[in-house]
Amino acid sequence: MLTRAKNPRLWLATAILAAAGSIGAPGALAQQKEKVLRAAMHADVRTVDPFWTTQTIAAIHGLMVYDTLFSSDINLDPKPQMVDTWTVSPDRKVYTFKLRDGLKFHDGTAVTSKDVVASMNRWGKRDGAGKQLMGYTKSLTAKDAKTFEWALTEPYGLLIDILAKTGTSIPFVMREKEALVDAFTQIQEVVGSGPFMFKRDEWVPGSKTVYVKFKDYAPRKEPASGHAGGKVVKVDRVEFIWLSDTQTAQSALVAGEIDYLENPAIDFLPILKKTPGVKLESHPAMGTMGILQLNHLHPPFNNVKARQAMLYLINNADYLNTIAADESLQTLCFSFFGCGVSMETDAGSEPYKGAKNLARAEQLFKEAGYKGEPITILQATDHQYITPANLVMIQQLRKASFLKLDVQAMDWGSVVSRRAKKEAPAQGGWNIFITGTTVVTSSSPITHTSIGMGCDKAWFGWPCDKRFEDLRQEWAFAPDLAARKKLAVELSKRAYDQVPYISFAQWRNPVAFRSDRLTGVQTMPSVPPMWNIDKK
Amino acid sequence: MTAYIVRRLLATIPVMAVVALFVFLLLHLTPGDPAAVIAGDDASPADVEAIRRKLGLDLAIWQQFIIYVGNLLRGDLGTSIFSNLPVLTLVKQRLEPSLVLAVSTLVIAIALAVPMGVLAAWKARSWIDRVVMGFSVLGFAVPVFLIGYLLIYVFAIELRWLPVQGYRPLSQGIDQTARSILLPAIALSMVYMALIARMTRASMLEVLSEDYIRTAHSKGVSTIVVLLRHALKNAAVPIVTVIGIGLTLLISGVVITETVFNIPGLGRLTVDAILKRDYPIIQGLIILFAGAKVLVNLLIDISYVFFDPRIRY
Numbered sequence: 001m002l003t004r005a006k007n008p009r010l011w012l013a014t015a016i017l018a019a020a021g022s023i024g025a026p027g028a029l030a031q032q033k034e035k036v037l038r039a040a041m042h043a044d045v046r047t048v049d050p051f052w053t054t055q056t057i058a059a060i061h062g063l064m065v066y067d068t069l070f071s072s073d074i075n076l077d078p079k080p081q082m083v084d085t086w087t088v089s090p091d092r093k094v095y096t097f098k099l100r101d102g103l104k105f106h107d108g109t110a111v112t113s114k115d116v117v118a119s120m121n122r123w124g125k126r127d128g129a130g131k132q133l134m135g136y137t138k139s140l141t142a143k144d145a146k147t148f149e150w151a152l153t154e155p156y157g158l159l160i161d162i163l164a165k166t167g168t169s170i171p172f173v174m175r176e177k178e179a180l181v182d183a184f185t186q187i188q189e190v191v192g193s194g195p196f197m198f199k200r201d202e203w204v205p206g207s208k209t210v211y212v213k214f215k216d217y218a219p220r221k222e223p224a225s226g227h228a229g230g231k232v233v234k235v236d237r238v239e240f241i242w243l244s245d246t247q248t249a250q251s252a253l254v255a256g257e258i259d260y261l262e263n264p265a266i267d268f269l270p271i272l273k274k275t276p277g278v279k280l281e282s283h284p285a286m287g288t289m290g291i292l293q294l295n296h297l298h299p300p301f302n303n304v305k306a307r308q309a310m311l312y313l314i315n316n317a318d319y320l321n322t323i324a325a326d327e328s329l330q331t332l333c334f335s336f337f338g339c340g341v342s343m344e345t346d347a348g349s350e351p352y353k354g355a356k357n358l359a360r361a362e363q364l365f366k367e368a369g370y371k372g373e374p375i376t377i378l379q380a381t382d383h384q385y386i387t388p389a390n391l392v393m394i395q396q397l398r399k400a401s402f403l404k405l406d407v408q409a410m411d412w413g414s415v416v417s418r419r420a421k422k423e424a425p426a427q428g429g430w431n432i433f434i435t436g437t438t439v440v441t442s443s444s445p446i447t448h449t450s451i452g453m454g455c456d457k458a459w460f461g462w463p464c465d466k467r468f469e470d471l472r473q474e475w476a477f478a479p480d481l482a483a484r485k486k487l488a489v490e491l492s493k494r495a496y497d498q499v500p501y502i503s504f505a506q507w508r509n510p511v512a513f514r515s516d517r518l519t520g521v522q523t524m525p526s527v528p529p530m531w532n533i534d535k536k
Numbered sequence: 537m538t539a540y541i542v543r544r545l546l547a548t549i550p551v552m553a554v555v556a557l558f559v560f561l562l563l564h565l566t567p568g569d570p571a572a573v574i575a576g577d578d579a580s581p582a583d584v585e586a587i588r589r590k591l592g593l594d595l596a597i598w599q600q601f602i603i604y605v606g607n608l609l610r611g612d613l614g615t616s617i618f619s620n621l622p623v624l625t626l627v628k629q630r631l632e633p634s635l636v637l638a639v640s641t642l643v644i645a646i647a648l649a650v651p652m653g654v655l656a657a658w659k660a661r662s663w664i665d666r667v668v669m670g671f672s673v674l675g676f677a678v679p680v681f682l683i684g685y686l687l688i689y690v691f692a693i694e695l696r697w698l699p700v701q702g703y704r705p706l707s708q709g710i711d712q713t714a715r716s717i718l719l720p721a722i723a724l725s726m727v728y729m730a731l732i733a734r735m736t737r738a739s740m741l742e743v744l745s746e747d748y749i750r751t752a753h754s755k756g757v758s759t760i761v762v763l764l765r766h767a768l769k770n771a772a773v774p775i776v777t778v779i780g781i782g783l784t785l786l787i788s789g790v791v792i793t794e795t796v797f798n799i800p801g802l803g804r805l806t807v808d809a810i811l812k813r814d815y816p817i818i819q820g821l822i823i824l825f826a827g828a829k830v831l832v833n834l835l836i837d838i839s840y841v842f843f844d845p846r847i848r849y
Contacts, residue, residue, distance in 0.1 A: 044808075046618040046619050046812070047574065047618050047619065047620075048619075048620075052574065052587075053574050053575060053576045053579075054575060054576030054577060054578035054579045055576040055577075056576075058576075126583065128578065128580065168576065168578050169578070182590075184583075184586045184587055184589075184590045185590055186620050188620065203619075204629050204630075204800055205616070205618070205619040205621065205626065206800065206804060206805055206808050207629075207798075207800035207804075208800070241702070241798070242798075243701065243798050244795055244798075244804075244808075245795045245796055245798070247685060247796075248688070248700060248701050248795075248796055248797070248798055251688055251689075251692065251693060251700045251701070252700045252701050252702075252798075254693060255692055255693055255696070255699070255700045257699060257700055257701065257702065382811070410567065411811065412811075413568045413569075413573060413811055413812065413813050414567040414568050416569065416572040416573055416577075417567050417568045417569035417572050417813075418567060419572075420569065420572055420581055420584055435577060436577075437577070437578070441578065449578045449579075449580070450578075457580065457582070458580075459580060459581070460581060
């Protein structure tokens with residue numbers, strides 16, 4: 001009989017077999033049993049504090065880990081999430097909320113009103129809508145472990161809507177410990193009460209972010225709908241894989257290496273449409289809107305006539321055809337508040353909608369005192385849609401031979417730095433840059449940061465118009481939807497008169513996923529939910 | 537030799553100091569603001585300013601430089617502005633994929649390019665020489681991303697033999713690592729194969745015309761022994777130099793290959809940090825890359841002694 005001691009070859013064979021068997025044997029078995037949802041998102045999770053930045057990816061990360069008091073359902077209507085019941089005083093100034101039973105943080109401690117109060121205070125220092133809400137807040141106090149009271153100085157009608165907001169800077173509930181950290185300092189620990197737990201030890205910024213199911217999460221009884229309803233987690237683990245190359249991302253989906261692609265490049269959609277087992281879906285309010293931002297501090301655009309002149313030069317449809325050639329993704333939208341949403345209105349857009357009129361534009365520029373000074377354009381050269389939009393704009397403006405353009409090419413990182421400069425263009429400032437926003441953010445005049453005309457407090461470009469700001473305030477206090485719609489029309493007319501910026505194009509980017517493996521995928525604008533998804 | 541090595545190592549100190557100063561100034565004098573990137577598009581200018589203050593980016597450049605040098609002297613490369621993770625932790629996360637990719641690429645390149653170069657020199661001006669040199673021209677001319685996409689299409693999408701993207705660490709098994717690294721290593725090795733094959737051919741041609749090679753032939757030494765023992769060893773100095781430079785380039789800057797194949801290496805870490813203006817990461821990485829370059833150059837110089845006994849330090 002051969003023994004290993006007598007036969008070195010047998011030793012070798014045994015060692016090889018043992019090594020082969022040990023290659024991740026327990027791990028491989030666990031992997032087979034474990035349901036892992038692999039998703040490539042539009043950006044990489046680089047910061048784990050969802051209040052520290054307004055980046056959408058931080059909101060997506062936040063929605064995985066943290067829970068919210070209210071959430072938007074699939075129709076974008078607010079619904080209670082952590083809140084069980086609430087009452088409103090007859091004068092609509094005092095809201096009393098009660099948290100539902102069974103809410104726990106990932107460290108096992110119960111969620112209390114103190115955590116909520118501290119979280120809302122921290123969020124209210126960073127988010128635009130939150131800041132406004134806090135401006136009307138008289139007090140926010142924890143009455144007992146599960147009850148808290150929000151007292152307002154005025155009957156501000158948007159409290160519940162803002163608490164249910166989606167998009168960026170969502171009001172998440174953190175532990176009091178983290179919520180007491182200064183709002184401009186990033187938190188260190190990520191302990192939420194949401195349906196997934198963040199795996200810090202597996203986090204590789206720039207590559208992969210891992211979440212595991214929070215087994216003690218108590219979902220609501222209602223069926224999942226958007227961000228609302230029961231957040232029932234049906235997979236064990238979610239991996240956000242950062243695939244910066246769009247070609248590789250679509251190849252990985254086609255090959256089945258990832259299950260979900262949040263933001264497939266529009267150029268690759270025809271390939272994905274034809275791929276068996278891959279499905280494309282989008283929410284009606286999903287989409288991006290272009291912003292051609294004008295600097296109101298310096299000539300020529302410190303004069304309203306020069307800004308109005310731009311409406312006669314810019315052709316909305318050209319941007320759509322360049323950025324999203326597929327007509328099914330396009331919306332020729334002339335609404336500052338987005339199209340396909342309740343505040344949609346094109347009131348006052350006639351100069352923009354009509355035929356382009358170089359002579360009228362030239363006349364208006366002359367009336368604005370323009371004498372051929374260089375117009376400094378910050379041209380980002382490394383952005384998926386801003387780069388082509390810049391090229392379209394430059395081409396359109398070059399048709400106006402009376403304009404002298406100073407096109408300065410740079411990366412997007414330089415644009416975001418340069419746009420903050422208030423100096424004159426010749427001293428390092430600027431006249432025009434292009435950016436974008438989401439339809440869901442634009443759909444409310446309050447959350448739509450870039451439409452604000454609060455002068456020094458306004459967004460980059462610093463538009464300044466008291467009448468418009470008064471109308472925004474009126475909108476926030478409007479008693480019902482009909483009144484808000486009426487005010488949206490007035491806001492739109494005023495915006496087209498003052499031209500804080502020029503809105504161009506609205507296009508949708510559907511999500512793509514492996515429909516042969518996944519069920520229960522829900523689409524939501526900007527921040528897709530990862531619960532309710534099951535994997536075969 | 538020991539004195540030479542010590543001298544060379546001491547000489548790296550002023551080199552690193554100059555690199556640190558240069559990188560710091562370059563980063564802080566070029567446009568870009570990490571606070572604006574962190575704050576995001578919907579942030580107000582006031583919020584951007586508040587973040588800038590919190591991060592100490594509003595301090596004078598000389599104050600920021602003193603803090604940076606102080607940390608550096610304590611061995612602290614800093615903390616990422618975005619992720620709040622120490623730069624060293626981020627480097628450790630990325631080191632293995634970069635090293636595995638670099639070594640695999642060089643192994644493939646050397647294993648194929650050196651014999652190709654030797655063969656081309658031996659059969660100079662024959663069709664074999666032309667094929668090898670034609671391949672070299674292609675290796676230089678075809679962009680690595682194109683080779684990458686072609687390899688992905690054929691071997692990952694159509695044949696399904698290998699994965700499209702991603703890196704499997706060695707802890708998951710060497711077979712898994714090999715599967716994940718094979719396509720990027722092949723794609724990346726093309727240009728190095730071209731470079732090493734051309735260098736080997738040129739160097740071999742020079743050596744093959746030497747008198748001692750003719751003597752070896754006339755003494756009846758076999759061609760293979762003449763080529764490998766007498767010629768290749770004496771032609772090795774420029775080849776080793778090219779391989780050494782290739783190694784440092786591979787570790788620090790293969791961002792396109794890393795991006796196409798989604799390999800979480802140091803190249804992508806560097807470029808992502810530059811795009812986001814994550815100053816501590818950029819500064820830390822450049823210091824480390826400079827150190828690696830100095831070290832590899834030293835090793836190359838030392839290796840000359842083994843290939844050419846006439847060289848003495």
